[in-house]
Amino acid sequence: MLELLGVTKVYRGGKRAVDEVTMRLGTGLVGLLGPNGAGKSSLMRITATITRPTSGRLLFEGADVVAAPNRLRRVLGYLPQDFGVYPHLTGREFLTYLAAVKGLSASSARRRIDELLALVNLTEAAKRPLRTYSGGMLRRVGIAQALLNDPRVLIVDEPTAGLDPEERIRFRDLLSDLAGDRLVLLSTHIVSDIESVATEIAILARGRLYCHTTPEGLLESTRGWVWQAEVNVNDIAELRTRFRVSRAMRTASGVRVRLLSPTPPFPGAVPVPPDLEDAYLKVIHAPHPHAAATEGVRR
Amino acid sequence: MRVLVALAVADFRERTRRLAYAVVLLAAVGLAWLAVPDPEGRWVIMNIGTYRGVYTSAYVGAVTALAGALWFLIGGFYVVRGAIPRDEQTRVGHLLATTPLSRTGYLAGKFLSNLMVLASMTAVLAVTAVVLQLLRGESRTLNPVDLVAPFVVLTFPVLAITSAAALWFDTTSRLRAGLGNIIWFFVALPAATAAQVTHAPLGGLGTSYVADSMYAAMTAQGLALDGAEFSVGLMYLDHPPTTFHWPGLEITGGMLLERMGMVLLACVLALVPAAWFGRFDPARTRYQEAAQPASSSPAGAAGPAGLPTPGGSPVLIDPGTGLALDMPQQAPSQSASFQGRPRTVPVPGWRTGRLITGELRILLKSASPWWWAGAATIAVTGLAVPVDNVPGALLAAWIWPILLWSRLGAQRVVDGVDTLLDAYPGVRPQLVAEWMAGVVLSMLTGAAPLLRFLIAQDGAGVAAWLGGALVIPSLALALGALSRGPRLFQIAYLSVWYLVVNGIAAFDYLGAVRHDGRLAGPHPLIIISLAGVLLAGALLIRTLRHVYR
Structure with a gap:
């Protein structure tokens, strides 16, 4: 459905935000993970046709998106990390305006907006000016606008920021549900946002794609690397210099640590099954694999 | 003082690294070009009747300095205003509000930054004036003191007033947006006119200092004044103006006192808004009404006033007494977002x-x-x-x-x-x-x-x-x-x-x-x-x- 071929973005001043990223994306929920500053938002903006790549190609169903973005835009839903609203319009008026910009017919837009307002629990607030909305409510307006045209490609950048914990869970379920018949590209730096719903995971660090695989593939590649042990609290600092510690939890007798190591780190450490956070840490702290190998990891 | 300078320099850097600043500097070059036109041209920006001065350092300095004072009073305001709303928009103000920096300290820093921006434009004006003096070729003798003195004595105090005025507009809720731009236009135009009359308070724009000096020079040279009026502003003459030699502005103690008084007045004016400046507290200002990026606002809809305790259980606090209340049964969540899925298939239509x-x-x-x-x-x-x-x-x-x-x-x-x-x-x-x-x-x-x-x-x-x-x-x-x-x-x-x-x-x-x-x-x-x-x-x-x- 969507192909990124050697996509690179170099900003003025030489900052290489995205570096030779190649991915082929089909139906399903793709979680784009990476630390802050990894280039996730730049890649999302490129994919959402907002930013033009410096080099490389972006294809939607074989057609060049960079040269002719409207074909993708017509079927695209995009929720950026930061966005604004017209503060004097009501929630409904704002969505009605955006539906018109997207080219929806009046009657279908009206029905769709009613449903979306109910979906994001803003029906009662729909007649209030947007300037009176809280941050979480505005985020839900953003989610509603992304779904206005029932997009075939849904790109959401850090979508759960501003949602309460219960909303986060339900929103993840909604995305998982939607991903059944479309591409959902979700960018986040919070592993738990995608671990239960992603069908594929792409990890970006320093602008480069480190891995694009399934969650199972990612876990498999980390199997045998994760160890757990009870250590003295005073040993933690030294341990952190030698190993990648993924978690440390205080117990009555000391600290239970979970760390990454290809071999047993020290006597007493027991191997444990990896989770996505372990796998993520292993990937982003490894040297970048060759581009061809990166693509090859994908199952 | 160190904090104040750091604040001003950071703000100055932020402003000068925008494309708009380069455009503004180019405008300063253009202004100098207008102020020192081709000797054979008929457009002038300063004249006494059909006369103008020979393009010496003193004359070129005075004419560009006066043009700068006039322009920066009106247009400079639009260049420097917006420093405080920008801090609100970028959330830098919220960070500063949590530091020991006082309101007056913050305003002084912004005042200094405004002044630095306008002064940098003035510096470009002065450098362009030098180039133009050499280019026009009526006098090849460069006298840096004669050229720079009018900028310091005439232009700088006006920059200070403009910088202070921008702070008043930035801190007053009704004036901080577009309405302020309109009001300044109608305030500054008559003010600029009034500031050019003889005996304007604190010397006004400084026009009368230059005019009196030029009248005296012309009289001493036996040139017929015949009621010729001194004017500053773009004008088209029927014939290229006749030149006379002007020895330059004699800076007197009284003049310096007046101009220092104007700078002092500007400093005081810049700090007065501390009385009402809300220090980015939304409860005291209308900032909250401005559009805010969705992701930077507080998370989620308002929930119960639960606070985490060491044991991990939330407690409810009585807002009146500040004491913990008995924890009621957990209320069912009011939030019902993201349940179900929209069914309507949107279709394209006339829009x-x-x-x-x-x-x-x-x-x-x-x-x-x-x-x-x-x-x-x-x-x-x-x-x-x-x-x-x-x-x-x-x-x-x-x-x-x-x-x-x-x-x-x-x-x-x-x-x-x-x-x-x-x-x-x-x-x-x-x-x-x-x-x-x-x-x-x-x-x-x-x-x-x-x-x-x-x-x-x-x-x-x-x-x-x-x-x-x-x-x-x-x-x-x-x-x-x-x-x-x-x-x-x-x-x-x-x-x-x-x-x-x-x-x-x-x-x-x-x-x-x-x-x-x-x-x-x-x-x-x-x-x-x-x-x-x-x-x-x-x-x-x-x-x-x-x-x-």
């Missing part, structure tokens, strides 16, 4: 009408009831005035919506909606709808004068009205799309409107200037064509932004 309606809403919904009352009053006046005064009524009718027009092309950027719209299809339909909303606004506010023209069977008036109704939103859209903000249109349109009010026919875009009952300005077809060019320009700018995104 032009809804787009225009949406754009009209965006334009008009920010207008207060007071704005509508003002528009109604102007409309009623337009219906009541004698027919000869209808063009004047149209001028009033078409200055009133300036703040609304100025949103065209810029509002999506100002409110941050462009981050959504840039991923939407259809640049052209959006832009045309935006323009049409602006045209509807022109027609709505100009309806009463149009009715009068129609009743009076004034075909020329109707044609000129149509030109105006089309060209104003076109100009707004083009400048809004170009600058991505409302300020450029506000200043440009005010300036053109002011010229028309003063009867300058060449700028008459709405048929207000008439000679013997006939239109004295450009033909309405020219204005309509100009509207088309501006609209095309706006479209080109928006399209190019999308292409080179």
Whole structure:
């Protein structure tokens, strides 16, 4: 459905935000993970046709998106990390305006907006000016606008920021549900946002794609690397210099640590099954694999 | 003091690393070019009757310094204002508010930063003056003291006043947006005129110091004054001016005291807003009403006032006593977001009408009831005035919506909606709808004068009205799309409107200037064509932004 071929973005001043990223994306929920500053938002903006790549190609169903973005835009839903609203319009008026910009017919837009307002629990607030909305409510307006045209490609950048914990869970379920018949590209730096719903995971660090695989593939590649042990609290600092510690939890007798190591780190450490956070840490702290190998990891 | 300087320098760096600053510096070069024109040219910016001084360092310095003082008083304000709202918008203000930095310290830093920006423009003006002195070639002797002294004595105190005034506008909720730009225009113009009279308080712009000195030099050289008036401002003379030698400005102790008094006054004025400046506390200001990026606001809908305890269980706090209350049974969540899935399949359809309606809403919904009352009053006046005064009524009718027009092309950027719209299809339909909303606004506010023209069977008036109704939103859209903000249109349109009010026919875009009952300005077809060019320009700018995104 969507192909990124050697996509690179170099900003003025030489900052290489995205570096030779190649991915082929089909139906399903793709979680784009990476630390802050990894280039996730730049890649999302490129994919959402907002930013033009410096080099490389972006294809939607074989057609060049960079040269002719409207074909993708017509079927695209995009929720950026930061966005604004017209503060004097009501929630409904704002969505009605955006539906018109997207080219929806009046009657279908009206029905769709009613449903979306109910979906994001803003029906009662729909007649209030947007300037009176809280941050979480505005985020839900953003989610509603992304779904206005029932997009075939849904790109959401850090979508759960501003949602309460219960909303986060339900929103993840909604995305998982939607991903059944479309591409959902979700960018986040919070592993738990995608671990239960992603069908594929792409990890970006320093602008480069480190891995694009399934969650199972990612876990498999980390199997045998994760160890757990009870250590003295005073040993933690030294341990952190030698190993990648993924978690440390205080117990009555000391600290239970979970760390990454290809071999047993020290006597007493027991191997444990990896989770996505372990796998993520292993990937982003490894040297970048060759581009061809990166693509090859994908199952 | 160290904190103050650090604040000012950081703010100065932030401003000078924007493209707009380079444009402003270029404008300073242009101003110097105007101030020291070709010796054979007839355009002058400072003259005494048909005389001007030989282009020595002293004269070139004085003329560029005075032109700078005049320009920076009016235009410099628009360059430096916005420092405090920018801190609010970027959230830097929230960070600063949590530091020990006091209100007066913060304002002093901003004042210093404003002053540095204007001073840097003045420095460019001075350097350009040197180049121009050498280029014009009337005197090749460079005297740095003679050249720089007028900038220090005449221009700098005016910069300080402008810098302080910008802080007043930035800290006053009603003045911090577009209304402040309009009000400053009408405050600064008469102030600039008043500041040029003899015995202006604290020397005003410093015009009288230079004028008196030049009169004295001319008298000493036996040149006939014959009531020749000293004037500063762009003028066209019938013949190239005759030159005389001016030895330069003699800086007296009294003059220095007056100018230092002006700087001191500016310093005091800059700190006065500490009395009402809210220090970015939304509870004390209207900042909260500004559009905020969705992700930076507090998370989620308001829940119960639960606080984490060491044991991990939340407690409820009595807001009156501050004591913990018994924890009630956990209430079921009121939130029911993201349940189910929309079923309606959206289909494409005709959208032009809804787009225009949406754009009209965006334009008009920010207008207060007071704005509508003002528009109604102007409309009623337009219906009541004698027919000869209808063009004047149209001028009033078409200055009133300036703040609304100025949103065209810029509002999506100002409110941050462009981050959504840039991923939407259809640049052209959006832009045309935006323009049409602006045209509807022109027609709505100009309806009463149009009715009068129609009743009076004034075909020329109707044609000129149509030109105006089309060209104003076109100009707004083009400048809004170009600058991505409302300020450029506000200043440009005010300036053109002011010229028309003063009867300058060449700028008459709405048929207000008439000679013997006939239109004295450009033909309405020219204005309509100009509207088309501006609209095309706006479209080109928006399209190019999308292409080179």
